[in-house]
Amino acid sequence: MTVVADPPAQAPVAVTPARAERRTLSAKRLWLAVAGYVVALIFILPYAEMVISALRPPNELLGRNYLPKHFDWSNFTTLWSTGFGANLGASLQIAGGSTALVLLVALPAGYYTARHRFRGRAFFLLLVLATQMFQPAALLVGIQREFTRFALPSPLLSLILVNAGFNMAFAVWILNAYFSSIPHELEQAAMVDGTTRLGAVGRITLPLAMPGIVTAIIFTFISAWNELLVGLTLTGGAPNSDVPLTVAINNYIGQYSIDWGHLFAGSVIATIPVIVLFAFIEGRVVGGLTAGSIK
Amino acid sequence: MTQQLVSTVRPRQKTRRRFQEALTPILWIGPALGLIAVIVLWPVVVLFQTSFQHISPDGFVLGSAGGKNFSNLFDEPDLNGVLIRTVIWVGAVVIVTMAISMLLAQVFNARWPGRRVARWALIAPWAASVTMTALVFRWALDANNGVINVFLHQIGLIKSFNSNAADWLGRPAYAFAWMIAVAVFVSLPFTTYALLAGLQSIPGDIYEAARVDGATPWQMYRRITLPLLRPAFLVAALINIINVFNSFPIIWEMTRGGPGHETSTTTTFLFQLKQSFIGESAAMSVINFALIVVVVLAFLRASRWREQVS
Numbered sequence: 283m284t285v286v287a288d289p290p291a292q293a294p295v296a297v298t299p300a301r302a303e304r305r306t307l308s309a310k311r312l313w314l315a316v317a318g319y320v321v322a323l324i325f326i327l328p329y330a331e332m333v334i335s336a337l338r339p340p341n342e343l344l345g346r347n348y349l350p351k352h353f354d355w356s357n358f359t360t361l362w363s364t365g366f367g368a369n370l371g372a373s374l375q376i377a378g379g380s381t382a383l384v385l386l387v388a389l390p391a392g393y394y395t396a397r398h399r400f401r402g403r404a405f406f407l408l409l410v411l412a413t414q415m416f417q418p419a420a421l422l423v424g425i426q427r428e429f430t431r432f433a434l435p436s437p438l439l440s441l442i443l444v445n446a447g448f449n450m451a452f453a454v455w456i457l458n459a460y461f462s463s464i465p466h467e468l469e470q471a472a473m474v475d476g477t478t479r480l481g482a483v484g485r486i487t488l489p490l491a492m493p494g495i496v497t498a499i500i501f502t503f504i505s506a507w508n509e510l511l512v513g514l515t516l517t518g519g520a521p522n523s524d525v526p527l528t529v530a531i532n533n534y535i536g537q538y539s540i541d542w543g544h545l546f547a548g549s550v551i552a553t554i555p556v557i558v559l560f561a562f563i564e565g566r567v568v569g570g571l572t573a574g575s576i577k
Numbered sequence: 578m579t580q581q582l583v584s585t586v587r588p589r590q591k592t593r594r595r596f597q598e599a600l601t602p603i604l605w606i607g608p609a610l611g612l613i614a615v616i617v618l619w620p621v622v623v624l625f626q627t628s629f630q631h632i633s634p635d636g637f638v639l640g641s642a643g644g645k646n647f648s649n650l651f652d653e654p655d656l657n658g659v660l661i662r663t664v665i666w667v668g669a670v671v672i673v674t675m676a677i678s679m680l681l682a683q684v685f686n687a688r689w690p691g692r693r694v695a696r697w698a699l700i701a702p703w704a705a706s707v708t709m710t711a712l713v714f715r716w717a718l719d720a721n722n723g724v725i726n727v728f729l730h731q732i733g734l735i736k737s738f739n740s741n742a743a744d745w746l747g748r749p750a751y752a753f754a755w756m757i758a759v760a761v762f763v764s765l766p767f768t769t770y771a772l773l774a775g776l777q778s779i780p781g782d783i784y785e786a787a788r789v790d791g792a793t794p795w796q797m798y799r800r801i802t803l804p805l806l807r808p809a810f811l812v813a814a815l816i817n818i819i820n821v822f823n824s825f826p827i828i829w830e831m832t833r834g835g836p837g838h839e840t841s842t843t844t845t846f847l848f849q850l851k852q853s854f855i856g857e858s859a860a861m862s863v864i865n866f867a868l869i870v871v872v873v874l875a876f877l878r879a880s881r882w883r884e885q886v887s
Contacts, residue, residue: 318684325762344722409613423623528826561704568774
């Protein structure tokens, strides 16, 4: 990686200027590091406050202190009696289901568009890219009326379909990029050695494209996991086992009072795992979101 | 005669081959096309249909409404404020976000000890549910014991708790400003990462050459970094515009668009209209949709998607 702040490699002859330069650069680096840590701290603070509030004992919930006198796990144990487990299950099914569906449709599309030139290919990729920019918010009334008419047996199915539809574009683009980067010759070589085409793809191409596949999986899972608006729209009056976490947490806000303790305990359970998951794909997401414009 | 014969035989073979050629791609990309058609395209059709229908609050179609949904929408006393706020919302969030992320990208592009760990912290608001992030801010702004008010009280900016001054979310202008800040906060990771990727794609030897020629850091930034960062900047800004325009959870969780509709944007406004006036809400959506199409066209022009395709 080439970075402006790096000290240029110096010949050992020029001792004094090199040392002077290194000293000023390290001072600059120190300031950059301090700035970076402050920024990092600011980005973490809301989530730290989320954890602290979830751990506040009920009688200290309204305390005007940064930290409670002692921490208490009761919100995390009583949370389950509010039906939170069912919501967790619903979110797992929605996010898992839409991730599976996305893979099912995006793997062949990403592979074929990477390996073959055919009529309508550019149009197809353009269409996919355009759908990435359309989010459910503007189409909400259409989505609601469409699914009212479909009358699927469970809102879980509707939410799986909608989340898959709006997150497929990312997967198609990132898989297309990964498959394109794997030389076709590798597959051909394996086929010469007696493997079928499917075997070659399964043993050579898919493992090499794994970083892209994992990125697509985690990204789709997290997007579906975090979705609120469509969930709010399609689960009206549904039983708890069909209501995803985001909607359930939104429902802790009552007309007159808010169940903050449970709200934050639930938020911690819903949030911390996905932040950790996201760290695995952190460096590869931008390429998929910008259709390779920025990598 | 022979010519005619040839021309009747050949096209048939050709059409068959063409048919096969056209069929294979359909097998591979068909499922994706189907999903797009059912989940993205069909709702657009239904949306336009609905905007011209007279629909009861529980969803029964009572007949055609002509242009009545649109005229009702334009007669809404709150619509003007909603539209103006939407412009402020998108404009303020995107401008502030892009400005801050230009700085952040520079900081995180340089090398310093612990940079990797700090970069992980940066992604938290990107990965976390915006709903829950917004709720933390609502809690932190609580007039009685919100941690932001506790801090402002400590440094003397807030005189007393539960006062009007401490009730940030109860006063529309302050509530809206805070929600803009939250929107900037959750937007920063993506834009910073996009600019960071843009910075890293600039070849280092250009800087080397400029340094040899005696360019100052500021000159290098203005003459090399800024022009070469333009494509990444544009794409990041356009994606950010779409995201912010469509953003629902921040406003919904912090104020529900209230008091009244005084902190609503078109996205939250159409959600609330939907509860009782489905046709009118569809009319609002159609307008939203048209605005998004404009931004999407700009995005498709700015993004270099053809480069990946070819």
